[in-house]
Amino acid sequence: MKVSSQKTGIILIAPSVFLICALLVYPVLYGVWLSFFKKHSFFPEQRFVGLANYLYLLRDSEFWMSLWYGTYYSVSTIVLQIVIGVIAALILNEAFRGRNFVRGVVLFPYMIPTVVAIILWKWLLNDQFGLINYLLLAVGIIEDPLSWMGKDHIMTSLIIISVWEFTKFDTVWLLTQGGGAEKYIRTLPVFAYMRTFMYYQAGLGSTLAVIMFGILIASTTVYFKMFRREEGI
Amino acid sequence: MSRKKRYKVIIGSVCLFLLVLAGTSLAARKVINVWHTETNPLSRKAIANIVERFEKLHPDIKVEAEALAWGDLEGKIMAALAAGSPPELSHGQPITCAALQAKGLLLPLDDVVKHIGEDNIWDQIKKVGKYGDHYFGLVHAAGTSLLIYRKDLAKKKGLKNPKTWKDLLHNAKELTLDTNKDRKTDIYGVTIPGDNLFINILLGELTKANGGILFDDQNRPQFTSKCMIEILEFLKELTEYMPPGWEGHGYRETFANMYGAKASMMYQGYGRGASLIEEYAPKHMANTDYFDVWVKPHGPSGTKPAAQVDEEPWMLFKGCKHPQEAIEFLKFFYQDDNYLEYIQTVPIHFFPVTKSLRRSKAYQDTPMIKRWKGWLDVQEYYLDNDLVKPTLVIDWKDMETKPYLMEILGSGILKDMVMEVTKENVPPRKATEKAQKRAEELVKDKGYAKW
Numbered sequence: 001m002k003v004s005s006q007k008t009g010i011i012l013i014a015p016s017v018f019l020i021c022a023l024l025v026y027p028v029l030y031g032v033w034l035s036f037f038k039k040h041s042f043f044p045e046q047r048f049v050g051l052a053n054y055l056y057l058l059r060d061s062e063f064w065m066s067l068w069y070g071t072y073y074s075v076s077t078i079v080l081q082i083v084i085g086v087i088a089a090l091i092l093n094e095a096f097r098g099r100n101f102v103r104g105v106v107l108f109p110y111m112i113p114t115v116v117a118i119i120l121w122k123w124l125l126n127d128q129f130g131l132i133n134y135l136l137l138a139v140g141i142i143e144d145p146l147s148w149m150g151k152d153h154i155m156t157s158l159i160i161i162s163v164w165e166f167t168k169f170d171t172v173w174l175l176t177q178g179g180g181a182e183k184y185i186r187t188l189p190v191f192a193y194m195r196t197f198m199y200y201q202a203g204l205g206s207t208l209a210v211i212m213f214g215i216l217i218a219s220t221t222v223y224f225k226m227f228r229r230e231e232g233i
Numbered sequence: 234m235s236r237k238k239r240y241k242v243i244i245g246s247v248c249l250f251l252l253v254l255a256g257t258s259l260a261a262r263k264v265i266n267v268w269h270t271e272t273n274p275l276s277r278k279a280i281a282n283i284v285e286r287f288e289k290l291h292p293d294i295k296v297e298a299e300a301l302a303w304g305d306l307e308g309k310i311m312a313a314l315a316a317g318s319p320p321e322l323s324h325g326q327p328i329t330c331a332a333l334q335a336k337g338l339l340l341p342l343d344d345v346v347k348h349i350g351e352d353n354i355w356d357q358i359k360k361v362g363k364y365g366d367h368y369f370g371l372v373h374a375a376g377t378s379l380l381i382y383r384k385d386l387a388k389k390k391g392l393k394n395p396k397t398w399k400d401l402l403h404n405a406k407e408l409t410l411d412t413n414k415d416r417k418t419d420i421y422g423v424t425i426p427g428d429n430l431f432i433n434i435l436l437g438e439l440t441k442a443n444g445g446i447l448f449d450d451q452n453r454p455q456f457t458s459k460c461m462i463e464i465l466e467f468l469k470e471l472t473e474y475m476p477p478g479w480e481g482h483g484y485r486e487t488f489a490n491m492y493g494a495k496a497s498m499m500y501q502g503y504g505r506g507a508s509l510i511e512e513y514a515p516k517h518m519a520n521t522d523y524f525d526v527w528v529k530p531h532g533p534s535g536t537k538p539a540a541q542v543d544e545e546p547w548m549l550f551k552g553c554k555h556p557q558e559a560i561e562f563l564k565f566f567y568q569d570d571n572y573l574e575y576i577q578t579v580p581i582h583f584f585p586v587t588k589s590l591r592r593s594k595a596y597q598d599t600p601m602i603k604r605w606k607g608w609l610d611v612q613e614y615y616l617d618n619d620l621v622k623p624t625l626v627i628d629w630k631d632m633e634t635k636p637y638l639m640e641i642l643g644s645g646i647l648k649d650m651v652m653e654v655t656k657e658n659v660p661p662r663k664a665t666e667k668a669q670k671r672a673e674e675l676v677k678d679k680g681y682a683k684w
Contacts, residue, residue: 038678042315043336126486127478128495144417147478151656154481181427181481183645183652197308198643199675 028213034206041200053207063191063208070187073159080163109165118174121161125149154181188212263555265562266320267298269373270306270545273505275578283571287562294558303430307639314338319550321559327361327623328638330370330546335636340549340556341367348564349587357616358586360629362546370546371563374576374583377612377621378434378541381491381502383408384525385518386420395530398442398467405474408497422474424496426487430624431501432648433641434541437625439464441539443532446627448635451683454672456650457665460534465654465661467532471500472655480656489513491524502526503543504581504612507605520604526611542621543582569593581605584612637679646671 003011035053039046057063092103109117124131125148133145148157158175176182182190188208196205269280277300284296301309307329313319314333325333333339346354346368355375362370386408395401405422412419425435440447445460455461472479476490488506490496492514499506511519518524529538549559565571569590576583576590580601585591596602602609615621622629625638641647650668653659676682 042311122486126489127481128476128490129493145477147476147481149481150478151480151652153478176481182429183649194643194645198645199640200311200643201678 031206031209031213034203035210037203039202039206041196041202041205046203049203053204054211056204057207057211062186066186066188066191069155069185070189073155073162073185073187076159077162080159084163114165115174117165118161121157121164122149122175125157149176149181151181151184154184158185262293262295263558264295264297265322265555265559266553267296267559267562268301268306268309268320268323269298270301270303270324271578272300272302273579276300276575279575279578282574283566286571287565290565291558291561294555294562296562307643314550314552317552319553321553321555322547322549322563324373324545325370325548326545326639326642327370327632328625328636328642330362330548331364331632332636332639333548334364334369335633338551339369340551340553341369342371342547342549342560342563343368344560345371345563345567349567353587353589355586355588355591355616357542357619357621358544361544361623361632364633370548372544372546372586374579375542375544375586375616376504376579376582376584377543377615378438378529379502379504379506379526379608379611380498380500380529381506381524381526382498383420383523384521385523386410386497394527397530398532401530402467402470402474405471405498409474410497420494421476421490421496423471423498423500424475424479424482424487424490425500426484427480427482428484429645429648430642431484432651434624435501436464436647436651437622437627438529438539438541439467439532441622441627442529442535442537444535447625447641448631448676450634452635452637452676452681453684454669454676456669456672457662460532461665462661463533465651465664468651469654469661480652485509492518500529504605504608505579507581507601507608508579511601521607526608528611528614538615538620540615540621541624542616544623569595577601581608584609584616635681637676637681640675640679641672644671644675646675 036048036050037046038049038053088106092099092106123129125133127133127145127147127149130145130148132148133142136142137145146153148154154176161175176185186194189212192205192208192212195201195208267280267284271277271280280298280300284298287296288294306323306325310319310323310325310329310333319338330339342362351359358372358375359368361372362368382404387404390407392404392407393400395404401423407422408420409418409422410420411417425431437447440460443460443463445458445464446455448454476482476495479487482490484501487496487499488502488509491499491502491506492510507524510524514524529540531538547563549556549563553559566575567587569587572585572587572590573593573595576585576596577599580599585596590596623632625642626632626635631638646668649671650664653664653667654661673682
């Protein structure tokens with residue numbers, strides 16, 4: 001029996017389509033559905049609340065603060081990653097002695113787990129015993145130790161580590177573990193995580209996820225439009 | 234059949250037989266899952282040894298013991314319960330035990346208590362897990378928070394145990410030192426961890442020590458009370474003597490400041506810190522001549538000191554597969570010889586819950602207990618005088634009447650309030666109003682508001 005090429009194609013892509021639907025489409029749609037409910041994160045109790053979650057967040061100063069921190073953090077890390085990445089790529093493209101070694105060193109951040117990297121960075125940036133402050137003091141750049149993990153510099157520390165590590169959410173959370181200074185880098189994903197897994201408010205957590213999804217779609221659309229316009233030129 | 238083929242059939246059959254045998258053997262053994270929060274290698278080893286001995290006595294039972302970090306535990310318990318596959322046993326915060334018991338998710342541990350002997354358990358311990366006539370939690374060990382200080386520095390300055398917060402502020406000021414006269418602070422007067430958990434512990438303690446409450450009988454938050462305003466004013470002043478950036482310090486970094494001679498006092502220390510001092514402080518300083526503990530002071534509206542007690546109960550989950558076997562394991566765990574091995578892994582923090590062990594010579598002769606006896610005496614004083622409560626619990630009845638404390642802790646509302654006052658210069662009154670609003674919303678959301 002001969003199977004048409006069309007049928008063969010359908011059979012071959014079916015597993016992928018199934019996986020995408022099960023692991024991507026369904027959770028997104030379920031998240032949207034959940035955003036209209038007041039629901040405990042782990043227990044079955046739930047109640048339809050319509051747009052109440054969205055209206056609550058619009059009035060919530062914590063949400064707007066998270067949006068601001070998230071935007072500041074994302075723009076800073078993306079710009080720095082692009083600039084530093086391009087400079088590094090150009091340098092590593094040149095022929096020089098020890099290039100292979102340097103290329104290996106550049107890949108180092110990818111190879112170590114984020115948790116390990118954060119522990120190392122936390123001690124490097126420790127205000128009393130950290131190597132960074134020690135060096136900055138030794139060369140006279142600063143006169144007093146900087147509190148890298150404190151309110152005033154935690155965002156800078158986060159951006160430096162994120163640029164080094166090329167990671168996002170896990171860095172934000174692992175750096176503070178919900179500690180005092182977490183308040184000053186509470187980006188939208190952290191806020192959504194807290195609402196879902198610490199307040200046990202899955203409905204509000206889903207609402208935040210839907211809003212983030214919306215922001216992502218909007219910014220991607222803008223990006224593609226600009227990109228296409230440039231292509232046209 | 235060719236020779237080659239015959240070999241293949243024989244090897245295949247043997248493999249199949251072994252697989253079936255292994256599967257049957259595993260299926261025949263009842264597996265009990267035990268989650269605990271003692272992640273340090275010594276405690277893990279002790280638990281592994283106890284498990285090994287238990288399995289020898291009960292060849293039909295396999296104990297899967299897993300050490301989990303505090304941050305992962307609550308979420309994992311909730312997820313397992315929601316999935317309908319909870320472990321048999323787990324540690325948990327007393328307020329978690331209260332919340333789960335209120336939802337009917339726990340099984341009683343009365344058999345274990347009976348086996349140990351109810352009279353053999355300290356009264357303070359019984360208050361943590363007893364609801365009505367049944368025990369739904371049984372503490373694995375108790376240890377209280379401690380005000381640790383540099384005895385040598387305090388002696389030089391002629392400072393005494395602070396009785397009130399005012400005295401503590403005075404001591405903190407006196408112990409903020411510029412040792413090399415370069416007009417910069419080298420040793421800060423006091424330090425506390427900035428973690429959400431520790432800030433919550435601190436606020437609970439200070440509320441007790443200032444004669445206040447966190448929630449009234451209608452479950453309405455009392456964050457705008459005079460008591461809380463006084464607490465925030467005190468903390469604002471206290472932070473002037475703390476290392477800048479304390480809010481970003483976890484427990485270990487805070488303790489590093491203590492044994493690393495960067496701070497003179499640590500308000501939220503614990504007995505397990507004695508091990509850190511022995512391991513990391515300069516050898517000549519790793520003793521109670523340099524690091525000792527004071528009884529905590531009380532606030533202007535309070536009369537008695539207050540501390541937090543770290544006493545996680547074992548919980549047995551409804552819906553687990555082998556509850557009876559888990560009960561047998563707990564009975565075995567609390568046997569004096571097994572229990573002593575466990576307690577001795579962190580002897581200055583693990584107070585035995587049984588009177589028999591606490592009085593036993595074997596326990597009293599533990600070398601580290603002899604070296605740090607003063608630290609244990611203060612804890613015993615707190616425990617015996619009912620001056621300690623679990624995190625955010627002000628009165629023992631809160632354990633039954635306020636099952637939302639777990640969510641209050643997780644929400645970070647109290648931590649944000651403290652940060653606003655101490656780091657953002659928000660007036661205490663304004664910060665408390667914001668926290669009050671957030672907490673009221675949360676309590677209403679959870680369905681516990683009665684006002």
